[in-house]
Amino acid sequence: MRIGMLTQWYDPEPGPASLPGALARGLVARGHEVRVVTGFPNYPTGEIADGYTQSRRMDEVLDGVHVRRVAVYASHDGSTVKRMANYGSFAGSAYASGLGALRGVDALWVNYSPVTIGLPMFAQLRRHGTPTVVHALDLWPDTLFASGFADGAGPGRFIHASLDRWTNRMYRKADKVAYISPGVGEVLARRGVPTSKLAYAPMWADEAAFQFSKPSDDRSSFEVPDDHTLLVYAGTLGSAQDLSSLVRAVAQVRDSPLTCLIAGSGTEEEGLRTLAKGEGATNLRFLGRLGRSEMRHLMAASDVHFVGLNSHPLAKITMPSKIQSILASGRAIVGTLEGDAADVVRAAGGWTVAPGDVAALANVLREVADAGRDDVIRRGAAFRRVYDKQFSYSLGVSRVEALLEDAVAGRCP
Missing domain, CATH: 3.40.50.2000 (Glycogen Phosphorylase B;)
Structure with missing residues (x-):
């Protein structure tokens, strides 16, 4: 045709x-x-x-x-x-x-x-x-x-x-x-x-950009300790992504072996940086907007990703494109999600809590950190299988x- x-x-x-x-x-x-x-x-x-x-x-x-x-x-x-x-x-x-x-x-x-x-x-x-x-x-x-x-x-x-x-x-x-x-x-x-x-x-997803056999051990450029689980958020820093919940939750688990990196830019970036400083989130860093090769390096180094949506009727039927990218990369997801997106994450073996529930998100992050990288990597393999079958x-x-x-x-x- x-x-x-x-x-x-x-x-x-x-x-x-x-x-x-x-x-x-x-x-x-x-x-x-x-x-x-x-x-x-x-x-x-x-x-x-x-x-x-x-x-x-x-x-x-x-x-x-x-x-x-x-x-x-x-x-x-x-x-x-x-x-x-x-x-x-x-x-x-x-x-x-x-x-x-x-x-x-x-x-x-x-x-x-x-x-x-x-x-x-x-x-x-x-x-x-x-x-x-x-x-x-x-x-x-x-x-x-x-x-x-x-x-x-x-x-x-x-x-x-x-x-x-x-x-x-x-x-x-x-x-x-x-x-x-x-x-x-x-x-x-x-x-x-x-x-x-x-x-x-x-x-x-762009499968060529997001296909890795396993998380990379080369994380020196991001200054992440070898024994830490690396949690990544990559995307727009806007009001719809529930990132204030992520910042507050990460601050509550700063005594756990978990590091969070946020890559991207947007209208909420300055406010989120101020919030992180005020909350004492010493285990969280902002990377700004990354180029394609830098983003690929970050994806390869990551262990688990955050995807969030604020509580809104539309959020229940929204499927952020980053979910497919994370699935294709073989990484697990922690999300503040409801509806269709939450169903996909839970079916793949990830974790979801209600948008805005900082305490519940902090509990999940502590669970992820305490389980260690091997457990998170195992879950990530299941995410890739879901991608291959559905997306x-x-x-x-x-x-x-x-x-x-x-x-x-x-x-x-």
Whole structure:
């Protein structure tokens, strides 16, 4: 097939933004022609990546994938106005300058987040009627409001209603709607998406970056004692990740053989550093944002990872992409989690407590430290087996490929 992809995020952008590129390469490897419409890379720094100069549009071929890049307002800071400008600029540019690259495709995969991508999607459907799979990697408008964009009163109520109508139209126009966690599928069904359209298609990890045989004993660069269990948090330092609970809990177990390293940056970084100092968390250090090779080294050195989400209705159906990355790396997880994410962690043999329960988290961290590295390493091997059975890259590409084929077949007389 000739497959089109609409996604604001694409290589060389890292983390979750790299997943569409992995999908494109996987489809090419299976004999498909793939054409991508995306923006100039600027995530997560908000600056155009080295090697690119922004213009109205640019075509390139990456790993056999035909990529058209269109202009975008580059910004990823905390400003709501700038965030909306970033989302909206890509939608407008893709509509005006990108769709020519999708002429003649047999099927279209749409990265549903952010939902402003509906603009070029609707235009593609109007012009060419392309069979379309919408992949709900985030649940909108819920995600936007959970981030504090607006409340449910006054103008916020109008915005919420408008986005509801917009997303519902995307569901109606799509031939298939894929979702990444069971809870999201249930919500979409309650919102009127026919079950015949819905399909479970969880995301995968960059397996080449996160595959290690066992935790590395070379931890000298991180100054971690040989007999300490190394707990790592890597990702955004924001309000949604329940990191204040982690800092307070780690401070309570500073007499245990456990060291915690936090890698990343975000709006809460300064506050978390202040909190750690005030709590006396001498067994915790902040590493800042790390490069790709440094992050790989940290993942190899780690024994166990923390994943947290604040208590919010959306958190119960959220599946953070870092869970798949940690599973693929063969590491165990300690989490302040509820719902779907907690189910995955517990089924793999990890530990979960309620978001915000510092005392319970401290008890778990003490248990992890006292059990020692060998026990944590054993649990990590079970996490990798869960990844291979449920979330592997090969399985993920097969699921999307089948949905695209079903979308095309559903249009045949």
